[in-house]
Amino acid sequence: xxxxxxxxxxxxxxxxxxxxxxxxxxxxxxxxxxxxxxxxxxxxxxxxxxxxxxxxxxxxxxxxxxxxxxxxxxxxxxxxxxxxxxxxxxxxxxxxxxxxxxxxxxxxxxxxxxxxxxxxxxxxxxxxxxxxxxxxxxxxxxxxxxxxxxxxxxxxxxxxxxxxxxxxxxxxxxxxxxxxxxxxxxxxxxxxxxxxxxxxxxxxxxxxxxxxxxxxxxxxxxxxxxxxxxxxxxxxxxxxxxxxxxxxxxxxxxxxxxxxxxxxxxxxxxxxxxxxxxxxxxxxxxxxxxxxxxxxxxxxxxxxxxxxxxxxxxxxxxxxxxxxxxxxxxxxxxxxxxxxxxxxxxxxxxxxxxxxxxxxxxxxxxxxxxxxxxxxxxxxxxxxxxxxxxxxxxxxxxxxxxxxxxxxxxx
Amino acid sequence: xxxxxxxxxxxxxxxxxxxxxxxxxxxxxxxxxxxxxxxxxxxxxxxxxxxxxxxxxxxxxxxxxxxxxxxxxxxxxxxxxxxxxxxxxxxxxxxxxxxxxxxxxxxxxxxxxxxxxxxxxxxxxxxxxxxxxxxxxxxxxxxxxxxxxxxxxxxxxxxxxxxxxxxxxxxxxxxxxxxxxxxxxxxxxxxxxxxxxxxxxxxxxxxxxxxxxxxxxxxxxxxxxxxxxxxxxxxxxxxxxxxxxxxxxxxxxxxxxxxxxxxxxxxxxxxxxxxxxxxxxxxxxxxxxxxxxxxxxxxxxxxxxxxxxxxxxxxxxxxxxxxxxxxxxxxxxxxxxxxxxxxxxxxxxxxxxxxxxxxxxxxxxxxxxxxxxxxxxxxxxxxxxxxxxxxxxxxxxxxxxxxxxxxxxxxxxxxxxxxxxxxxxxxxxxxxxxxxxxxxxxxxxxxxxxxxxxxxxxxxxxxxxxxxxxxxxxxxxxxxxxxxxxxxxxxxxxxxxxxxxxxxxxxxxxxxxxxxxxxxxxxxxxxxxxxxxxxxxxxxxxxx
Numbered sequence: 001x002x003x004x005x006x007x008x009x010x011x012x013x014x015x016x017x018x019x020x021x022x023x024x025x026x027x028x029x030x031x032x033x034x035x036x037x038x039x040x041x042x043x044x045x046x047x048x049x050x051x052x053x054x055x056x057x058x059x060x061x062x063x064x065x066x067x068x069x070x071x072x073x074x075x076x077x078x079x080x081x082x083x084x085x086x087x088x089x090x091x092x093x094x095x096x097x098x099x100x101x102x103x104x105x106x107x108x109x110x111x112x113x114x115x116x117x118x119x120x121x122x123x124x125x126x127x128x129x130x131x132x133x134x135x136x137x138x139x140x141x142x143x144x145x146x147x148x149x150x151x152x153x154x155x156x157x158x159x160x161x162x163x164x165x166x167x168x169x170x171x172x173x174x175x176x177x178x179x180x181x182x183x184x185x186x187x188x189x190x191x192x193x194x195x196x197x198x199x200x201x202x203x204x205x206x207x208x209x210x211x212x213x214x215x216x217x218x219x220x221x222x223x224x225x226x227x228x229x230x231x232x233x234x235x236x237x238x239x240x241x242x243x244x245x246x247x248x249x250x251x252x253x254x255x256x257x258x259x260x261x262x263x264x265x266x267x268x269x270x271x272x273x274x275x276x277x278x279x280x281x282x283x284x285x286x287x288x289x290x291x292x293x294x295x296x297x298x299x300x301x302x303x304x305x306x307x308x309x310x311x312x313x314x315x316x317x318x319x320x321x322x323x324x325x326x327x328x329x330x331x332x333x334x335x336x337x338x339x340x341x342x343x344x345x346x347x348x349x350x351x352x353x354x355x356x357x358x359x360x361x362x363x364x365x366x367x368x369x370x371x372x373x374x375x376x377x378x379x380x381x382x383x384x385x386x387x388x389x390x391x392x393x394x395x396x397x398x399x400x401x402x403x404x405x406x407x408x409x410x411x
Numbered sequence: 412x413x414x415x416x417x418x419x420x421x422x423x424x425x426x427x428x429x430x431x432x433x434x435x436x437x438x439x440x441x442x443x444x445x446x447x448x449x450x451x452x453x454x455x456x457x458x459x460x461x462x463x464x465x466x467x468x469x470x471x472x473x474x475x476x477x478x479x480x481x482x483x484x485x486x487x488x489x490x491x492x493x494x495x496x497x498x499x500x501x502x503x504x505x506x507x508x509x510x511x512x513x514x515x516x517x518x519x520x521x522x523x524x525x526x527x528x529x530x531x532x533x534x535x536x537x538x539x540x541x542x543x544x545x546x547x548x549x550x551x552x553x554x555x556x557x558x559x560x561x562x563x564x565x566x567x568x569x570x571x572x573x574x575x576x577x578x579x580x581x582x583x584x585x586x587x588x589x590x591x592x593x594x595x596x597x598x599x600x601x602x603x604x605x606x607x608x609x610x611x612x613x614x615x616x617x618x619x620x621x622x623x624x625x626x627x628x629x630x631x632x633x634x635x636x637x638x639x640x641x642x643x644x645x646x647x648x649x650x651x652x653x654x655x656x657x658x659x660x661x662x663x664x665x666x667x668x669x670x671x672x673x674x675x676x677x678x679x680x681x682x683x684x685x686x687x688x689x690x691x692x693x694x695x696x697x698x699x700x701x702x703x704x705x706x707x708x709x710x711x712x713x714x715x716x717x718x719x720x721x722x723x724x725x726x727x728x729x730x731x732x733x734x735x736x737x738x739x740x741x742x743x744x745x746x747x748x749x750x751x752x753x754x755x756x757x758x759x760x761x762x763x764x765x766x767x768x769x770x771x772x773x774x775x776x777x778x779x780x781x782x783x784x785x786x787x788x789x790x791x792x793x794x795x796x797x798x799x800x801x802x803x804x805x806x807x808x809x810x811x812x813x814x815x816x817x818x819x820x821x822x823x824x825x826x827x828x829x830x831x832x833x834x835x836x837x838x839x840x841x842x843x844x845x846x847x848x849x850x851x852x853x854x855x856x857x858x859x860x861x862x863x864x865x866x867x868x869x870x871x872x873x874x875x876x877x878x879x880x881x882x883x884x885x886x887x888x889x890x891x892x893x894x895x896x897x898x899x900x901x902x903x904x905x906x907x908x909x910x911x912x913x914x915x916x917x918x919x920x921x922x923x924x925x926x927x928x929x930x931x932x933x934x935x936x937x938x939x940x941x942x943x944x945x946x947x948x949x950x951x952x953x954x955x
Contacts, residue, residue: 054495055495055534055536055537056534058534059532059533059534062532063532063533065530307525309537310521310522310524310525310533311519311520311521311522311523311524311525311526311533311537311538312522312537315521335491336491336492336495337491337492337494337495337536338492338495339462339488339489339492347461347559349458349459349460349461349496349499350458350459350499351459351495351496351499352492359532
């Protein structure tokens, strides 16, 4: 099947022994991180430098003149060479583009996004006869429907936005070795998505639609506000589709899996969901995510010679050209800055979490995530006797870094 | 949960004193519309630094030393997470404060450079951690009460007031006709839906293992002090027959006590009226503990040394133990002589100490202090004094402060938040700064500064004098605890002179006194129980 018409959101993963080993490697990471935090907080493996302590991870994220985001080359492939702020350094263009997007992605939208996510999740759960698959049936459907609708990017004819967005996300963020088959898919999907959004922009110009991000972009374009040419609008919308909706289907089921492992936490989250204590429910979800976050870490390219943890006993020089992995999963488990990190505590201060990165390239959609992720689980958590489905289906299955399936049952 | 009290003291570039003071004022002004702090945007401290109870940022002007910037913090849990939270809350401000400070010449210099370099984005928390001072003495007025628990129980108290005030529904209060047991049951039923945590078991304020540690550390300290004081006796007894040894001890003791009798009287014009008598105090409070401590010391010392003596002297264990016990026992008898000798030395120094009769106070700074005081039921003070020189003073301040610290952790009244008969302190601590040449004191207390010190002068002057009499210029003192702070006016002037303006001060529960926190605790503790006995309810209802 051609990538454009494929309905398989995830590509076939490893099988047999290779899959088993992959699973064990991911499962062993927290222990490895604990070892490194204690004994070798900054460790070099070939050209890659791993930082595992909270302070050092934040320093790497915050020092973008030395530790640059490595996303530009692949973004150029996806965006057809057009610059997107995720791939930029701390330049005036970066600030112009992010400021421009903050003019159309507004804080006042967040409550409505949360309501839509909850309403759709409720409809999906209500239609399920006491058994639901969390990854695809619930979270991915809600995420792509609500967010694509909000951005103003409809489903492509003959294609599936979930497949296109996830495939491009995998290429951009989860393909360190450069899989040729994936690149072949991307070479089909990226131009098609660009054309799809271009067509939507043209259609909206002819027939203005309802209030969404695209409509607001076109309104500002009319006023001559910089940063809203057709190509710039398309690039930013593509960036949102590629960088945004593919992530909740990874982290939200992982959070559900962590809650299922902790009966007390699950009971607490359910009580918060039933009582309508949404902030507390968010506390449960983001705390659950801390035990299995989006990724072990994020890479950064060393742009000029520098030093990690200067002045400390583990200060380590790095050279231009090195790659640094800022292990934010490890940072959130660092007892030096996180009180009793092994304890599940839904009341932790926000500074304990680095789910959405830190400083310059902190996730643009973090506020949308804060407003929606817990609402995707809320209707399910309100059900009575939520538990794992019998057998393997009741355990979270991963395909590389992606959550693939998790089925739960309820009364 | 364990509470932590600590401070960070950093030398300031003299030319940056005014700038740093301005930065601290700006931080306070930005976060609070009134000088006391705690309202409006300042309240975000509650969420970004959820561990903190009280925190202050002060700059002491430089006279004998360069100015000193001090961060004083009292919080729940370990220091690491607290520093991380503080950096999140006011990281850029902290970096600008640090840029006003001098580069330390010790091993933290490189870390300072990393944090203060132009455009630096290095984390600040590691530097503050590396520069953290451990208090020599600290006191917690509501020990074991986490900030969140204090706030939650404060809300519960308001809930009880509301329920009691509004339950009448236009008529007489239904609570008036009820017995204490029934009042408890009705009030609990009314509040339980709003305060679901009342159904949970109350966490222990001081966990068992923490208590064991407190008592064990104090016992170990006492044994070490007994051992140290017995060293002269151990040496002499190993060289002299018991008759000569006993004679020497008696002679020296008679000599020292004779000298003390003469020297112990106050110098002209320095006496304060007191009924305190060392002899009475010793006989009432110290004799039994000292005898027990010496007996335990003798037994343990004999156990530790007996195997060696058994090996050297080719003796069975118990005869060897007995030999050692006799030796240690004789040395224990010499402790009185050693103490008397130390007191002679101390009194000789005290009689020559210079006290400051009229310490100068900068009127401008006094106005600044007064402008910030008495906005809320709580107040704050920070003070730095020079430590008197000399070997004996250097030893006494260390041993005395450490002993006082351990005593405050183990003594029943202090564990309940009392100093003497007062419970007006939330958090207070002493620490040595400037290479141990100055003594710093911080207190977060209830009531006005005047009444706070008056209380201490009247009710706890001995402890206050013990902790502070090593300060240069302190009012005339006898034997570390007598007179001293009892020179009320002189002591208060001396204390004011040593203080600085609390430029930034934060209290997480600005309306609650230490007494009220305890009252709320007792009310909550009662309401957590499903049922009280008549006796319990009668006592509990007094707090409503």
